[in-house]
Amino acid sequence: MAVEMLSYIERESPVHRLSGVTKLVIFMMWSTAAMLTYDTRVLLFLFAASIAIFIVSKVKLRDIAFVLIFILIFLLLNNIAIYIFSPQEGVNIYGTSHVLFDIAGRYNVTIEQLFYQFNITLKYFVVIPAALLFIVTTHPSEFAASLNRMGVNYKIAYSVSLALRYIPDIQRDFRMIAQSQQARGIDLSRNEKLVKRVKNAAAIIMPLIFSSLERIETISNAMELRGFGKKKKRTWYSTKAFRHADYLTLFIGLAILVVSLYITFHDGDRFYNPFC
Amino acid sequence: MEKNSLSIKTIVAIGIGAAVFVILGRFASIPTGIPNTTIETSYAFLALMATIFGPIAGGLIGLIGHALKDAVFYGAIWWSWVIVSAFVGLFIGLFAKRLNVESGIAGSRQIVTFNIVQAAVQAVGWFLLAPILDVAIYAEPANKVYLQGIVAGLSNIVTVGVIGTILYVYYAKTRSQSDSLAKE
Amino acid sequence: MKKPIIQFNQFTFKYRSQVEPTLKNINLSVYEGEKILIVGPSGSGKSTLAHCINGLVPFSYKGELEGSLRIKEQETKELDIFTVSKVVGTVLQDPDGQFIGLSVGEDIAFALENDGVLQPDMTKQVMDVSRLVDMESKLDASLHELSGGQKQKVSLAGVMVDHVDILLFDEPLANLDPATGKHAISLIDQIKKETNTTVLIIEHRLEDVLHGTVDRVIVMDEGQIVSDSTPDDLLASPVLESAHIREPLYIKAMKYAGCKVTPAMQPAHLNTLQIDSWRKHLVQWFEAVKQPEDDTKKDAVVLELDQISFRYEKGKNTIDQLSFLVSKGEMISIVGKNGAGKSTLSKLICGFEKVHCGTIRLHGKDITGDSIRQRAERIGMVMQNPNHMISKHMIYDEVALGLVKRGFKQEEIKSRVDTTLRICGLYPYRNWPISALSFGQKKRVTIASVLALNPDILILDEPTAGQDLRHYTEIMDFLLELNRQGVTILLITHDMHLMLEYTPRAIVIADGKIIADKSAVEVLTDQTVIQSANLKETSLFGLAKRIGIEQPAQFVTRFITHDREVRKTWQ
Numbered sequence A: 001m002a003v004e005m006l007s008y009i010e011r012e013s014p015v016h017r018l019s020g021v022t023k024l025v026i027f028m029m030w031s032t033a034a035m036l037t038y039d040t041r042v043l044l045f046l047f048a049a050s051i052a053i054f055i056v057s058k059v060k061l062r063d064i065a066f067v068l069i070f071i072l073i074f075l076l077l078n079n080i081a082i083y084i085f086s087p088q089e090g091v092n093i094y095g096t097s098h099v100l101f102d103i104a105g106r107y108n109v110t111i112e113q114l115f116y117q118f119n120i121t122l123k124y125f126v127v128i129p130a131a132l133l134f135i136v137t138t139h140p141s142e143f144a145a146s147l148n149r150m151g152v153n154y155k156i157a158y159s160v161s162l163a164l165r166y167i168p169d170i171q172r173d174f175r176m177i178a179q180s181q182q183a184r185g186i187d188l189s190r191n192e193k194l195v196k197r198v199k200n201a202a203a204i205i206m207p208l209i210f211s212s213l214e215r216i217e218t219i220s221n222a223m224e225l226r227g228f229g230k231k232k233k234r235t236w237y238s239t240k241a242f243r244h245a246d247y248l249t250l251f252i253g254l255a256i257l258v259v260s261l262y263i264t265f266h267d268g269d270r271f272y273n274p275f276c
Numbered sequence B: 001m002e003k004n005s006l007s008i009k010t011i012v013a014i015g016i017g018a019a020v021f022v023i024l025g026r027f028a029s030i031p032t033g034i035p036n037t038t039i040e041t042s043y044a045f046l047a048l049m050a051t052i053f054g055p056i057a058g059g060l061i062g063l064i065g066h067a068l069k070d071a072v073f074y075g076a077i078w079w080s081w082v083i084v085s086a087f088v089g090l091f092i093g094l095f096a097k098r099l100n101v102e103s104g105i106a107g108s109r110q111i112v113t114f115n116i117v118q119a120a121v122q123a124v125g126w127f128l129l130a131p132i133l134d135v136a137i138y139a140e141p142a143n144k145v146y147l148q149g150i151v152a153g154l155s156n157i158v159t160v161g162v163i164g165t166i167l168y169v170y171y172a173k174t175r176s177q178s179d180s181l182a183k184e
Numbered sequence C: 001m002k003k004p005i006i007q008f009n010q011f012t013f014k015y016r017s018q019v020e021p022t023l024k025n026i027n028l029s030v031y032e033g034e035k036i037l038i039v040g041p042s043g044s045g046k047s048t049l050a051h052c053i054n055g056l057v058p059f060s061y062k063g064e065l066e067g068s069l070r071i072k073e074q075e076t077k078e079l080d081i082f083t084v085s086k087v088v089g090t091v092l093q094d095p096d097g098q099f100i101g102l103s104v105g106e107d108i109a110f111a112l113e114n115d116g117v118l119q120p121d122m123t124k125q126v127m128d129v130s131r132l133v134d135m136e137s138k139l140d141a142s143l144h145e146l147s148g149g150q151k152q153k154v155s156l157a158g159v160m161v162d163h164v165d166i167l168l169f170d171e172p173l174a175n176l177d178p179a180t181g182k183h184a185i186s187l188i189d190q191i192k193k194e195t196n197t198t199v200l201i202i203e204h205r206l207e208d209v210l211h212g213t214v215d216r217v218i219v220m221d222e223g224q225i226v227s228d229s230t231p232d233d234l235l236a237s238p239v240l241e242s243a244h245i246r247e248p249l250y251i252k253a254m255k256y257a258g259c260k261v262t263p264a265m266q267p268a269h270l271n272t273l274q275i276d277s278w279r280k281h282l283v284q285w286f287e288a289v290k291q292p293e294d295d296t297k298k299d300a301v302v303l304e305l306d307q308i309s310f311r312y313e314k315g316k317n318t319i320d321q322l323s324f325l326v327s328k329g330e331m332i333s334i335v336g337k338n339g340a341g342k343s344t345l346s347k348l349i350c351g352f353e354k355v356h357c358g359t360i361r362l363h364g365k366d367i368t369g370d371s372i373r374q375r376a377e378r379i380g381m382v383m384q385n386p387n388h389m390i391s392k393h394m395i396y397d398e399v400a401l402g403l404v405k406r407g408f409k410q411e412e413i414k415s416r417v418d419t420t421l422r423i424c425g426l427y428p429y430r431n432w433p434i435s436a437l438s439f440g441q442k443k444r445v446t447i448a449s450v451l452a453l454n455p456d457i458l459i460l461d462e463p464t465a466g467q468d469l470r471h472y473t474e475i476m477d478f479l480l481e482l483n484r485q486g487v488t489i490l491l492i493t494h495d496m497h498l499m500l501e502y503t504p505r506a507i508v509i510a511d512g513k514i515i516a517d518k519s520a521v522e523v524l525t526d527q528t529v530i531q532s533a534n535l536k537e538t539s540l541f542g543l544a545k546r547i548g549i550e551q552p553a554q555f556v557t558r559f560i561t562h563d564r565e566v567r568k569t570w571q
């Protein structure tokens, strides 16, 4: 049951050295650009750029292989679903229909549909490396500090930090509770009936939830005793100072965002249409 | 000072709540047997937290919890549904706060109100908001996302209706009344 | 003239949900620079007293206050918790709740961050403090990489960094191995000397705290202060015995031998104790007590671990090719330093974790592939952290849960639950919610819930941590009774005297391997084992050496026989 999750990977690289604020801003601009545009040229450019940054960051493919496989399977299924639900979506968008071959009824394969689905997939390929990189190159404690620096209220920023701090603990608790319930005779195997399965799940989530509620009490006491929240501002032990590279990166990032939005919207359509 | 800003307890509730949301979402979703439909126990928890700690905590637990879950386990954040989680937490918190679960009373009136609130909020969230955002952000086909939204919405409404109600009643019971404990 | 820094005056406190006040008419003054130890039975209100001092009562725990409590001449009711927190630094009783930062450095810096100290300053202060507690090489480590003792050091550093006037420790030793516990006490002593802070320690392990210097000991019972005196005076008086608090073992031995302990003998430390006039007395007593006959007969093997290995993450094995045999009806201690792999071993036996290689046999049958539930039919386990086991709201339901799942009849369940609740001293509370219990009481609930199931083999992970002597005796005597009826018992413990007293055989684990498997007494006379497993001789050995007895081990065994006879009369 040891499920892997993404976490900070310590390496010596230019990407790691950037301040968390920079990476967060770039990540957000990057996602905005990728979310808004359907312009294939922009997407291809962003994709190439994210591959380049990935190589610079010295993160190895095998470090993140387990999520990549998961994402690829998800994309495959999502593509199949899109086709099943809407085989003519591409034709509607681009306004032409170049049929490659027919299957049955409205299910045929058109270049437009393929191109539309290619674009959707490409969008994921643009966002995913950026998100992955952000997660594995930013130390979680710096993350909260960055949120605060970007104007998020420090208390809310700290709650993100608490969440990151306690995910492993709660995962461990979850396992222990599951185990001790099994020892008392609660079966968790998959071949039980649905009602039984729900009941059994309740036997585990109830203690987890209620011990977490108690934990909220203890932690807020501990934080209170050490003076959390007494001032309007607080400083952070693990922030990185801004350096030249940060300003430069932000500038380049902003330029890319502006240019890609301009290219996307200057003709009044989010989609790049090669068919007319 | 405490008046116009969040209390420490709320901050901690958001942090721990988000962590629990992540773990429940990843490990405690029960497959129903219907493809692509799981019972998401995490929404029952979200509804409880929103009821106890109010709209801001509810909204932020949904937002932070869902975004972190997507990020650390799947490497990509599905923003449209993250926003819906935040919406659900926020509005359940907004309406259910007046139930005053801290008083320790969980009669049929409270339970009915709790369920009307959660069903109405989730219906808006999953049947309307989620598909609209999916189309707007990801330009996915409308009929696909509406069907997904309806399936997810129904199963979440039922989940919160059953498990959420149990949590609600149980929590109310743990609020022991004043002057009630004596050795026997 | 010494200035009082804490002053309780006719102070009474009642939790909102309670009928009776938890603290009654407390009068207590603590002076600047003093070091005070607070002892008392579990549930006597020690933690509550601490919460009053650090401001959690009444700011976080609501209830009714009467009388006055002044800290640094100011009435606490009129302050707010932040002002109090500038004066009082607290290390809480709950072991996991107080580590807030993601890394060691961040956690130590927490109070400074909240004060808005700038980063360069902060880095320097954190470095200074961490050097004081010897953690400077671990500043980047995260919580999961730390042993119990290291966590304790981080908590300490985290409150010290704020330069508080009063340091408050709620059971700092509960989960530490003996050597680390000793180290922690000297660390507190050292810090007190260097900074002249006022220190209050709440602890069940009186003898271990007295290892350092203590100015006064406060004894609490049922919410009241029943004694307030110097350690020397206290040890010479009968107060500890009547409050059922464990006296230092060497004192107990002297009292059994009929020696009259007086304050003038300086009984607070074994090495300052003036013993010469009583030496003959002790030797005579030693010769008079009969040696217990050796009744360790070997029965059939019930449990067999054969070359098992396990690891949590890639890299080092947490349990490394470990083998041992357990015969029916044995009672065994498993000891070793923090992080040696004791709890992991118990989880492997119960199937909570699966061994990577090796076999586990129960009654000769291979159970390596069995599920947790199948194994639970025969093996009962009480986990180290009570919060991991509790799933019901009410005490009665929690203890009944396993019986209900096994389909017992209603009356049978009721009678079994009531019996075990009585044994664990919880019967008066049976209709309470678990959330209103003290830490030690919660631990007893989990012990009760497993005892109720009558398993063949019982594994208890630190059952007596945080328990007072009376409950300790009740629980252990009940285990002994079960053991006589044929139940095999494995105990994980840091309590050396418990090991000597109850378990003929001890298994010592270091780095996932067995480094000794022999009688408890032999273990504690083997200096290399003591060194490498962070164990500690009990003070009885020291006493025996001081009075010139050739075989200190025999002195210990005879003491135990005698002691058990005496405590039997309690029931």
Ligand SMILES: Nc1ncnc2c1ncn2[C@@H]1O[C@H](COP(=O)(O)OP(=O)(O)OP(=O)(O)O)[C@@H](O)[C@H]1O
Pocket (backbone or CB within 6 Å): C015, C016, C017, C018, C022, C040, C041, C042, C043, C044, C045, C046, C047, C048, C049, C061, C093, C435, C436, C437, C438, C439, C440, C441, C466
């Ligand atoms: N939050 C609470 N609400 C109601 N009652 C409480 C609360 N905390 C403690 N009590 C009650 O107060 C009494 C004293 O508890 P306290 O935690 O002070 O004991 P303690 O002396 O520290 O015990 P231990 O040695 O087991 O830690 C207990 O009987 C408990 O039931």
Ligand SMILES: Nc1ncnc2c1ncn2[C@@H]1O[C@H](COP(=O)(O)OP(=O)(O)OP(=O)(O)O)[C@@H](O)[C@H]1O
Pocket (backbone or CB within 6 Å): A172, C144, C145, C146, C147, C148, C175, C312, C313, C318, C336, C337, C338, C339, C340, C341, C342, C343, C344, C345, C384
């Ligand atoms: N769930 C886990 N995941 C990863 N590592 C773990 C886990 N549980 C324990 N460990 C590590 O395994 C080692 C052995 O831990 P274990 O809890 O068995 O020690 P222990 O002997 O019981 O110590 P203590 O006396 O402090 O309770 C430690 O280094 C610990 O950090």
Ligand SMILES: [Mg+2]
Pocket (backbone or CB within 6 Å): C046, C047, C048, C093, C170, C438, C439
């Ligand atoms: Mg206590």
Ligand SMILES: [Mg+2]
Pocket (backbone or CB within 6 Å): C342, C343, C344, C384, C461
């Ligand atoms: Mg352990």
